[in-house]
Amino acid sequence: MSSTFMALTSALPQTATDAVETIREAVPADNILAKVYRPRRLRHTEALRRMVQETVLTAADLIYPLFIMEGKGQKEAVPSMPNCFRDSLDLLLEESKVVWELGIGAMALFPLIPHHQKNNAGTVSMTVSAFFDLLSGPSSIFTVQLAFFYWLGSRPIPASWRYKPMF
Structure with a gap:
């Protein structure tokens, strides 16, 4: 040495x-x-x-907000939230595929429903089924803010719209 x-x-x-x-x-x-x-x-x-223990945050722990509006090929800024946009269903499906591929495990839909289309039955919310059919999987979590579908405000969700197991 x-x-x-x-x-x-x-x-x-x-x-x-x-x-x-x-x-x-x-x-x-x-x-x-x-x-x-x-x-x-x-x-x-x-x-x-x-x-x-130390906090470990991954993409699977996040919830991605999606803002949806009527139309095709439309995109408009949400005035109160910088870098957030309302998309029509066709653009929203493309964006949600990207979000899904990034590993984000949950998405929240926030619809923009014109006042004249709101009713007690909440018929506009049926259009969301295309979104669920395309992206639903055994590990996906979706929430839809249905309070905005009714002209009277928040109402109970009809039994036919409630969560149905995917498997």
């Missing part, structure tokens, strides 16, 4: 006690954050470990 290596290794602490003493000498006494002993009470059970 070289003499340089021997000189460097001889300066290092040889035992754990020596290492602790070296740390205590290097850290000022008034530094309360420099603990030599680290309590492990938050690692005692699996439930506590899950609760305090």
Whole structure:
């Protein structure tokens, strides 16, 4: 071994006690954050470990908002939200395919229904079925804001429109 290596290794602490003493000498006494002993009470059970573990955020954890309007080939900006657009169904289907390929696991539809088309039966909401037929899969989650389909505001959803299992 070289003499340089021997000189460097001889300066290092040889035992754990020596290492602790070296740390205590290097850290000022008034530094309360420099603990030599680290309590492990938050690692005692699996439930506590899950609760305090690092957050891992992936594309599958996101919900992508989609704003839909009538027409074909139409796209208009949402005034209150920069870089968000209302798309007609044909453009929305293309955009949702891209979102699906990116791995985003949930989409929320926000329709823009003209006031004269709103009624108690909510007949306009039937057009959303094309969207569900195209993109639904066993791991997809969709939500549709149906409160805007009724001219009276939020109403109960008819039983025929409720969630149907996909498998």
